[in-house]
Amino acid sequence: MIRTRFFLSCIALLLISLALLSLHSRHGKQVWITQELTPNRELVAHLALTDLALWTEARYTRHPALADFFAPFQDFPASFEHFPAGSIIAPHLPAVSTTLRVRRITDGSPQ
Amino acid sequence: MTRLLKILEYGLSSLARRKFKNFSIIAIYSFTIAALASILLLTHSLKEIAVNxxxxxxxxxxxxxTxxxxxxxxxxxxxGIEQLAGVGRVTPRIWGYYYDSLYQTNYTMLGVQQDMPQLEMVEGRMVVADGECTVGQGVATAQNAEIGNELLLINSAGIGSTCEITGMFKARSNLWTNDLILFTKDDLQRFFATPAGLATDITVEVFNPKEIPVVAQKIRQLFPDTRPVTINExxxxYESVFNWRSGMMLTIFASSLIAFSILAWDKATGISGEEKQEIGILKAIGWDTGDILALKFSEGSVISVTAFLLGIFFAYIHVFLLGAPLLVPVxxxxxxxxxxxxxVPYVNMYQIFTLGFLTIVPYMASTVIPSWKSAITDPESIMRG
Structure with missing residues (x-):
């Protein structure tokens, strides 16, 4: 059973490592929430920021949330994308705005 | 239990006989899982940061x-917007982009009120007067500038304009401010030569978050030439940019899944003559079909579980400890x-379990099914090939 013991030890080692990484994740999140989330939210609130400063090459990649709906591929339909980030950003469809409203019926008639 | 452990021991010996092949499978398999998991971890983390x-x-x-x-x-x-019920502060904003041809970089410029409070994420101080600016780390690095230096920019009239860097955003806010330069509103209006009485856009505060869509609708009715973008939008x-279906995810996901499918297909389309012979011999010496399936199941589990755990381990280290150096160029x-x-090490366990299900189960199936086909065949005909 030497091989079985060796294999199970390796799996146990990997599981322990993943458990340690999970603790690292929890700790990292905690540190971010306590030390960085509030100042970053304060920054966003005061400066009215709407987007991540990740892709600075074009208007619609710098501010995807504020871009015109047709901004990517704007030269002509089915044209090749100018910027690599354009291939990374998925087109975002408007969120579904349908809502179900359930109301209590009083006196036999719906309110 | 002992029987299962013995079958596992035999399975491990059997795998050890084809060391090179099985180690190669584990390496490719864990690489595929690490690639997939890295994208999941990276995009989920960016999404959580953005949304929070x-x-x-x-x-x-x-x-x-227009x-x-x-x-x-x-x-x-x-x-007009201020008159709407439930609306708080309404602020016209001046902002825009600037291409620095010297350093070939784009900056985002934002005009702020002169009474802006000092923010924790700013080292030095915020802009309070014309001729001053607060810059992001990326701008400072590109310009090789420090607090107290002058920043030279060309305004829209083509004339050089300088501002004194009074503050710099801290590195911890880089995701928001890396390319940002703050000026006073009047200063930026002059810099961009924006006509008086015009703004880039208007931000609206709504007291009750539930009323935001209604207020947006009213603004649209009041000013039909406008497009209100709500916080939910x-x-x-950002939820759609970094979700499963985003372009990046789809591209790398698809190529990794195709690579994995080739691996699984290779296993599923048949087992080697040597393996068939082994099954035949085991049947001949008294192993029943259930034992052989348990053996093949244990072999498949050894490879797929090891590869999956290794893949997740490397993906976490790659993304959260090393800063995703292999994905950043993409x-x-x-x-x-x-x-x-x-x-921020945000891990979505649902995604990890889904990844495990999508990779471990097909591999196990592709290992067990061909073996089951051989195991139900007559041992003599298997051994004869």
């Missing part, structure tokens, strides 16, 4: 559209001022 921080962004941003494109908005629209953008594209990624 942007929740405090403007409730509504009102843009004016000919279907974003245009400058009359600042007096604020008076902004958050929704993410970066042509962005010159791409901020260094210090990702």
């Amino acid at each position: 921080v942007l929740a405090d962004g403007p409730d509504i941003v009102v843009q004016r559209l 000919g279907g494109r974003h245009d400058l908005i009359p600042a007096n629209y604020t008076q 902004i958050l929704h953008t 993410l970066k594209g042509w962005s010159v001022l791409f901020p260094p990624l210090h990702l």
